Amino acid sequence: MTTAVLAGGVGAARLLAGLVRVTDPATVTAIVNVGDDMVLHGLHISPDLDTVTYTLAGAINLDTGWGLTGETWQAMDQLKRYGGAAWFALGDRDLATHMFRTQRMAEGATLGEVTAEITRAWGLGCTLLPVTNDALRTRVTLMGDGQVGFQEWFVGMQHAPAVSAVRFEGADSATPAPGVIEAIGNATMVIVAPSNPIVSIDPVLAVPGVRDAVTARRDTVVAVSPIVAGKALKGPAADLLRTMGHEVSVVGVARLYAPFAGTLVIDTADADLAPAVADAGMRCVVAPTVMTGPTEAAALATTVLGALS
Amino acid sequence: MTTAVLAGGVGAARLLAGLVRVTDPATVTAIVNVGDDMVLHGLHISPDLDTVTYTLAGAINLDTGWGLTGETWQAMDQLKRYGGAAWFALGDRDLATHMFRTQRMAEGATLGEVTAEITRAWGLGCTLLPVTNDALRTRVTLMGDGQVGFQEWFVGMQHAPAVSAVRFEGADSATPAPGVIEAIGNATMVIVAPSNPIVSIDPVLAVPGVRDAVTARRDTVVAVSPIVAGKALKGPAADLLRTMGHEVSVVGVARLYAPFAGTLVIDTADADLAPAVADAGMRCVVAPTVMTGPTEAAALATTVLGALS
Secondary structure (H helix, E strand, C coil), X not given: CCEEEEECCHHHXXXXXXXXXXXXXXXXXXXXXXXXXXXXXXXXXXXXXXXXXXXXXXXXXXXXXXXXXXXXXXXXXXXXXCCCCCCCCCCHHHHHHHHXXXXXHHCCCCHHHHHHHHHHHCCCCCEEEXXXXXXXXXXXXXXXXXXXXXXXXXXXXXXXXXXXXXXEECCCCCCECCCHHHHHHHCCEEEECXXXXXXXXXXXXXXXXXXXXXXXXXXXXXXXXXXXXCEECCCCHHHHHHHCCCCCCHHHHHHHHCCCXXXXXXXXXXXXXXXXXXXXXXXXXXXXXXXXXXXXXXHHHHHHHCCCC | CCEEEEECCHHHHXXXXXXXXXXXXXXXXXXECCCCCEEECCEEECHHHHXXXXXXXXXXXXXXXXXXXXXXXXXXXXXXXXXXXXXXXXXXXXXXXXXXXXXXXXCCCCHHHHHHHHHHHCCCCCEEEECECCCCEEEEEECCCCEEEHHHHHHHCCCCCCEEEEEEECCCCCCECCCHHHHHHHCCEEEXXXXXXXXXXXXXXXXXXXXXXXXXXXXXXXXXXXXXXXXXXXXXXXXXXXXXXXXXXXXXXXXXXXXXXXXXXXXXXXXXXXHHHHHCCCEEEEECXXXXXXXXXXXXXXXXXXXXX
């Protein structure tokens, strides 16, 4: 049994942490969104890759869901004294990840190669692949107010301004990173992690070749709904779904995912919507999906791995 | 009385710290070498500007002569865990300086503008100008072994490999930063700090227009010899002078500086060489020049300010 997991940040990281507890980590390949990547202070920052890495390493700050536990903030404090761009908090040890990535890429390494070096340093047993080594940037169009990068809106503006559109700059000319198409094609099961459909999963699928490769595996694609009881557990998924004209429910998710995924795992809180999910064209599995801790994450991973049987 | 000080790193920083103790800081303009600047980990690092800034702010690490006092090393420690390029030590708070500089320059600020912002944040009373806002990079040719950046040789290789040549990449097309030529032209006195003649002062003079502007002030240019008793107090000045075919003595310095500087301050240890300095074409002032502490630095500054009377 091997799995390829389409992944965003926090939700995906938790599911992956469950997966590597209940299955051999070497059989797990995460294909991670890079649309949130940005260059700030000259540093190439890959928020989703880092959240997944730190979570799998057991080093994530559980209070915030991002960054390293036990961080210090000397650089950030000094940056504030300069009046610098301090809207994106970077801990001192976290900074080393971005410094290493930036320097290695300046030396000619691809994002995928650096990611392998970083995950090896953290002792991860599974494989993390950026969906592409090319620059793909999620840009958010604000209601009548120009465009900003995703993190600038999400973190910098605390996702307060209303959004009229989301686009993935560079997606058209991006190519899948080495191993991505193979992992999707060869895995026993393709898993769509409970990540934001609009800004985590969609940019992964936007890389030419990825959506087709996933669709070709439709019968063995199992998605976990990031919407539970009409709400997103974390982040702006609900608002973004609504903005893009989708129903904020497991049914809305099913309508989005049905073209490429055969099965949707929804939370027990949404059990009454199972028939509507089926009507939207997806097999429906009802189970607890809220990963409040490692035990719940492992249980959800087991549910997902058994979802086709 | 106003002064324009051609400056490298540690030696210049100490003299400047003395100057602002014995004269109104607002009358002091330092014109600082940028040949040691480099981009590492994506960060624009300006070693000489930072050494001068931190020293004048009273925040320099006195043990090392570079970096901030009381630094922490979380980022560097983590970078080493990644196997990253750790040859150039960057403390956590120091990192913020490079992050701020890099981001501001990415936003369109010049190096001079960022330098003003940084020195203002540290509360400096004097003016620091990079000699140029353009990329000027000191490159060191190793004996039969290719070329490296100055810091790569000086810090990374601990200036062990023998050097056959030094060149200032980009100097020909560089223009003086706003204020540089004016400061040299308008100052009551131009001071050449006790910095490395080959890799600190020469790259400053290599920016088209600077050498001419200094030469035009020759009668009011006072240089302090960085060579005392045939040795450099710090760094590779002695080796580099020898390599470039110069005598490693105050006389060698006088021969180098005579075309553009009228007066040379030499240490009492070299008093017997005063006639030879005069023969080389420079007025000679003999005084204690070794800045072992703030008192000695202030005394040297007073000597320099009185050197023309």
